[in-house]
Amino acid sequence: MTTNQGNPVDNDQASITTEKPTMTLLSDVHTVEKLAHFDRERIPERVVHAKGSGAFGYFEVTHDVTKYTCADFLSAVGKKTDMLVRFSTVGGERGSADSARDPRGFALKFYTNQGNYDMVGNNTPTFFIRDGIKFPDFIHTQKRNPITNLKDANMFWDFLSLTPESIHQVTILFSDRGTPYGYRNMHGYSSHTYMWYNAKGEYHWIKWHFRTDQGIKNLTDAEATELAGTDPDYATRDLHESIEKGDFPSWTAYVQIMTPEQAENFRFDPFDITKVWSQKEYPLIPVGKFTLNRNPDDYFAEIEQAAFSPGNFVPGISSSPDKMLQIRLFSYPDTHRHRLGTNFHQIPVNMAKSEVNTNQRDGAMNMGMPGGASPAPNYYPNSFNGAAPDAAFTPPPIDVQGLAARHEYVTGDVDFVQAGDLYGRVLSDYDKTNLISNIVGHIKNAQQRIQYRQTALFYKSHPEYGTRVAEGLGLDVEKVKALAAMTQEERVKATAQ
Numbered sequence: 001m002t003t004n005q006g007n008p009v010d011n012d013q014a015s016i017t018t019e020k021p022t023m024t025l026l027s028d029v030h031t032v033e034k035l036a037h038f039d040r041e042r043i044p045e046r047v048v049h050a051k052g053s054g055a056f057g058y059f060e061v062t063h064d065v066t067k068y069t070c071a072d073f074l075s076a077v078g079k080k081t082d083m084l085v086r087f088s089t090v091g092g093e094r095g096s097a098d099s100a101r102d103p104r105g106f107a108l109k110f111y112t113n114q115g116n117y118d119m120v121g122n123n124t125p126t127f128f129i130r131d132g133i134k135f136p137d138f139i140h141t142q143k144r145n146p147i148t149n150l151k152d153a154n155m156f157w158d159f160l161s162l163t164p165e166s167i168h169q170v171t172i173l174f175s176d177r178g179t180p181y182g183y184r185n186m187h188g189y190s191s192h193t194y195m196w197y198n199a200k201g202e203y204h205w206i207k208w209h210f211r212t213d214q215g216i217k218n219l220t221d222a223e224a225t226e227l228a229g230t231d232p233d234y235a236t237r238d239l240h241e242s243i244e245k246g247d248f249p250s251w252t253a254y255v256q257i258m259t260p261e262q263a264e265n266f267r268f269d270p271f272d273i274t275k276v277w278s279q280k281e282y283p284l285i286p287v288g289k290f291t292l293n294r295n296p297d298d299y300f301a302e303i304e305q306a307a308f309s310p311g312n313f314v315p316g317i318s319s320s321p322d323k324m325l326q327i328r329l330f331s332y333p334d335t336h337r338h339r340l341g342t343n344f345h346q347i348p349v350n351m352a353k354s355e356v357n358t359n360q361r362d363g364a365m366n367m368g369m370p371g372g373a374s375p376a377p378n379y380y381p382n383s384f385n386g387a388a389p390d391a392a393f394t395p396p397p398i399d400v401q402g403l404a405a406r407h408e409y410v411t412g413d414v415d416f417v418q419a420g421d422l423y424g425r426v427l428s429d430y431d432k433t434n435l436i437s438n439i440v441g442h443i444k445n446a447q448q449r450i451q452y453r454q455t456a457l458f459y460k461s462h463p464e465y466g467t468r469v470a471e472g473l474g475l476d477v478e479k480v481k482a483l484a485a486m487t488q489e490e491r492v493k494a495t496a497q
Contacts, residue, residue, distance in 0.1 A: 003033055043304075044339050045094045048139055049105040052088030053183060053236040054303035055243055057292035059083050059110060059253070065287055068204055068257060069196040071316030073112040074287065083290055084109040084349065086306055087183035087239070090122075091142035097228035098235035099219060101178045101438070103169075106188030106210065107308040108290070111353045118312040119208055120332065123180060124173070125189040126418075127273045128166040130409065132327020138163075153445035161454035161495075164411045164488055165274045167461055168419040174438040175431055176218035182238040184249040185217035192310065192325040193271050195318040195395065196255075203396045205258045205270065205320060207277060209284055210251040221438050243295050250291040254284035260398075268414050271322040275418055302349045307336040318395040341365045357387035411488050419461040432468075440472035451475060453495040456483035 001009040009030055016028035026032065046052075061079045073081040088105035089096060104123040109116055129138055141159040145152040160166045172178065180186040190208035197203035219227065227234050242249060256277050263270045270277065296302035309332040310325060319325060336344045342363040344350055359378045377386040427435065439458075443451055451473050459466020459480050470480045483491050 003030055004037070046088075046339065047335060048090050049086075049088040049107075050094045051092055051096050051098065052086050052105065052303065053239050054084060054086035054296060054306060055239060055292040056294040056296070056302075057083050057085065057248070057290055059288055059290040061288040063286045063288070065196075065255070065285070066198065068198060068206070068255075069316040070199040071112075071117070071196075071314050072114050073110055073117065073314065074316070082111040082353070084111075084302075084306060085290070085292060086303060086308065087235070091139070097232035098182075099179060099224040099227040099232070101173065101221070101224065101442075103173065103178075104180060104183065104186060106186075107306075108188075108210075109306070109308060109312075110314075112314050113354050114314040115352045115354050115356075116312050116350070117314045117317065118308045118310060119190055120308045120310045120328070121188055121190045121192070121208065121210075123186040123188055124169060124177070125191055125207075125209075125276045126169045126172065127191055127324060128160070128169045129163060129324065130165055130272050130274050131323045132331070134163070135324075135327065135331070153442060154447055154450060157443050157446040157450045157454050161450055161457060162492060164457055164460075165409070165415050167416055167457050168274055168422070171419045171422050171435070171461070171465075174442070175427065175435045176220060176438075178438070179219040179221065179224040180235075181217035181219050182235040184214045184239060184242060185212055187211050187216065188251060191273055192322050192328075193258075193320040194325075195320055195398075196257075197316060197318065197396050201396050203260065203318075203398075205260070205263050206255045209254040209256065210290070211254065213250045213252060213289075220434060221441065239292075240295055243292060248291050248293045250289055252289050253287045255287055256282040257285060258282055269409075271320050271325075272409075273322060273324045274415065301347075305340060305344075305347050305349060307333075307340060307344045307347070307350045309333045309336070315393045321398070321400075343367065359387070413460075416457070416461040420465070423462045423465045436465075436468045436472055439469055443469075444473060447497075448475075449495045449497065452480060452483060453491060455480050456486075456491055459484040 001012060003009060012030070012034075015031040016025045017023055018025070024031070059073070059081045061074055061077050064077055065074055073079065086105065086107045088107070089098065089100055089102045090105060091102050092100050106121045106123050108119040108121075110118075129135065138159060141152075141155040144150060145155060160170055177186075188208075188210035190206075193205050193207055195203050196206045231237070239249070256279070258266075258270060258277065268275060309329075311319070311329040311333060313319070319329060340347065343365045345352075346365065346367040357376070359380060361378045377384050380386060380388065423432065423435070443454060446454075452475060455466055455469045455473065455475060457466075458469050463481075466480055466484060467477055469475075470477045483494060486494065
């Protein structure tokens with residue numbers, strides 16, 4: 001045994017003290033170091049996605065997509081790229097139950113030879129909001145009441161009922177898809193739209209889909225509640241043990257592809273994350289498969305310190321005019337700088353496996369300057385053969401025009417169409433019954449005026465949907481129907497406190 005500096009330790013069971021009476025001496029540097037490090041073992045947990053599991057594996061290309069993207073890791077059928085994957089719940093703390101009703105984070109890090117590429121998505125193809133300025137408020141409502149320190153149904157449903165764009169994601173969340181049976185039995189989605197561009201500079205808009213090869217399997221609300229009490233770490237255990245015994249989980253990767261012309265003339269904003277693209281119109285195109293075959297050797301070092309960002313792009317992939325994505329491009333690396341330090345990219349699990357040439361220097365936890373004993377200049381331009389940008393890697397330009405202002409989406413009937421289709425055309429009678437039961441069991445704890453406002457949104461999506469929720473809560477269906485016929489502003493005023 002040694003100290004952190006590699007000095008041999010003579011005794012780890014008795015601190016250095018005087019004999020009678022025993023007074024511990026500050027000169028016991030081993031004890032001081034041991035306690036000082038222990039005091040600092042916990043770094044801030046993630047604001048969202050605090051509880052998670054992860055594993056390593058590889059991605060293999062199975063289909064040629066080079067006409068759409070020049071990304072090198074997708075350049076040839078059979079090409080393999082090392083990966084890290086982290087699954088997580090979203091709203092709960094690090095000690096929360098794996099089976100909680102919550103979206104699941106689905107974060108992928110590809111260690112490509114052109115730097116790290118991160119795909120940071122969820123197990124749902126949509127999200128609650130479409131503008132990142134709302135994100136802190138939304139997350140506050142999913143956390144604890146600042147006065148009682150308890151989860152609060154009024155906060156939860158008040159915000160959602162005042163944000164009608166959330167109705168599609170709410171319907172997904174309160175179906176049994178909101179309580180997946182572990183991480184191995186759920187799909188993953190980029191949710192956001194991204195740009196793919198090829199070697200000619202031609203670009204398309206794409207959405208990632210990762211479909212579990214283990215098959216979809218969900219928990220009922222009762223099963224999820226029981227599991228939270230009997231084995232709250234079930235999903236973590238299931239992933240680790242399956243890999244440990246050689247039952248390696250895998251997901252098949254697809255993309256949906258839309259041309260710029262199709263996007264320009266689409267019937268709704270194709271970059272709106274609260275909506276999906278029809279797979280009949282934009283079918284899934286196979287790309288590859290990823291397999292997880294190694295558990296982390298040190299959970300804290302390799303999973304808790306893993307830092308993902310949707311802004312980690314490689315040539316061939318870029319961002320889109322998705323308002324929610326634009327905010328995430330800033331927020332993710334910014335929170336890593338706070339949580340892990342400005343040099344979080346030098347932590348081994350976050351390090352690119354390709355060469356890194358940057359003019360960023362110093363800062364806490366800097367592990368060494370590029371270039372060794374004779375470092376290159378830390379400025380540009382320079383005449384000392386320092387790193388220089390290369391215009392060959394410029395993504396295609398997109399046309400941006402109009403006034404710079406706070407452009408608000410106006411809630412319209414289009415915001416309710418896909419939630420209504422999900423309820424009316426996709427869910428089975430069994431799924432519908434569970435959906436209604438799950439919603440009623442949660443929203444019953446909110447004030448009645450909030451119940452009416454939210455139930456009116458369910459009714460606008462599909463009359464049967466709203467009627468069944470109203471009946472489950474003992475609400476006046478005619479009043480719900482009347483509220484549903486109002487504008488959102490009228491509805492808010494009619495249900496004010």
